[in-house]
Amino acid sequence: MPRKKTSEDEEKITVADAVRIAVTNRASYLECLRDGVVNYTWLAEKIMNDVERITKKKKVNIDAVKAALIRFQQDLQQEETTQRTTVGNVISKSTTELQNDISVITMKKEVVERKFEQLFKLAGEARFFNLNQGKKVYTIVISSEDVPELLRVFDEKEVLDKLDNQSAIIIISPYEIVNTPGVVSFITRLLYVNGVNITQLNSSYTDTILILPKEQALKAYHILEETIEEFRSMIKTPTTT
Structure with missing residues (x-):
């Protein structure tokens, strides 16, 4: 048995x-x-x-x-x-944008939430603005020239961390990215094997936003552009408008 x-x-x-x-x-x-x-x-x-x-x-x-x-x-x-x-x-259907002179500022949630109205007013006026919510903090990614205005809204003592000399690469993709697994993984792996450090990563609908050191931005941008062109030549598809 x-x-x-x-x-x-x-x-x-x-x-x-x-x-x-x-x-x-x-x-x-x-x-x-x-x-x-x-x-x-x-x-x-x-x-x-x-x-x-x-x-x-x-x-x-x-x-x-x-x-x-x-x-x-x-x-x-x-x-x-x-x-x-x-x-x-x-x-192959994606496009990229590069913006230099970006700063990354982190503050406690309760500090930011007290002044949402002023913050969102600044968001509408800044050249670049992105807000990420963590469990206990908010990270504000903003164009460096708008940092002084941000620090007029918040006390500099309330800043937990501030990272300057960053750049943003925005990858604008078609709607298919929402239901296609592995796109962001492919992008981050591609940059990793080429020695590019990603400081912050965020996605908003069909946009993928990469924040990285300014000195590595041009290298990363060219890698992504070359990869997009390579896939376009293989698949022969039109670009996103």
Whole structure:
């Protein structure tokens, strides 16, 4: 008579699942595996301790780990192909704008909420304005020349953090971005692998707003423009108007 499954059996994680967890937790391993530029034996040895810990096994066969890596790579590449098609369609229809001389100011929620009326009046007059709400704070992204006016509304002592010399890249996409997973992930990954640091990220309907150091803005802008043009040449779609 077969042994009845226990809760312990149901909680066991397979080697294949453990391999996926171990690789996914290391961004560099995941990138190399997806791009097919990794030695399976080397990577299997690198993640072996993690796989044994996750599966709760004292010893895992390295060939089983290598086989799981190969299957995972195939899935990643298939996912990449599908994503590039759907994401590429959205990006090919997008346009970009670059605005320099941006400041990022963070204040406590109660401080900002006391003066919403004055703040929104300033928002309508500023060259650039974006407001992000966190659990305990608001972050105001504003054109640097309008900061003195902002600090006439609020006491400078109420500012928790102030970051100057920033730029904003606004990516204006078609409505499809709302229902297309992976677009923002693709953009942030693209900039990450090119060494660009994103200070703030926000989305508003079909706009994706990236705030980044001014010295990296032009590089990031050119990367995004080249990517948009690449997808347009592949898909041959009209731009958003």
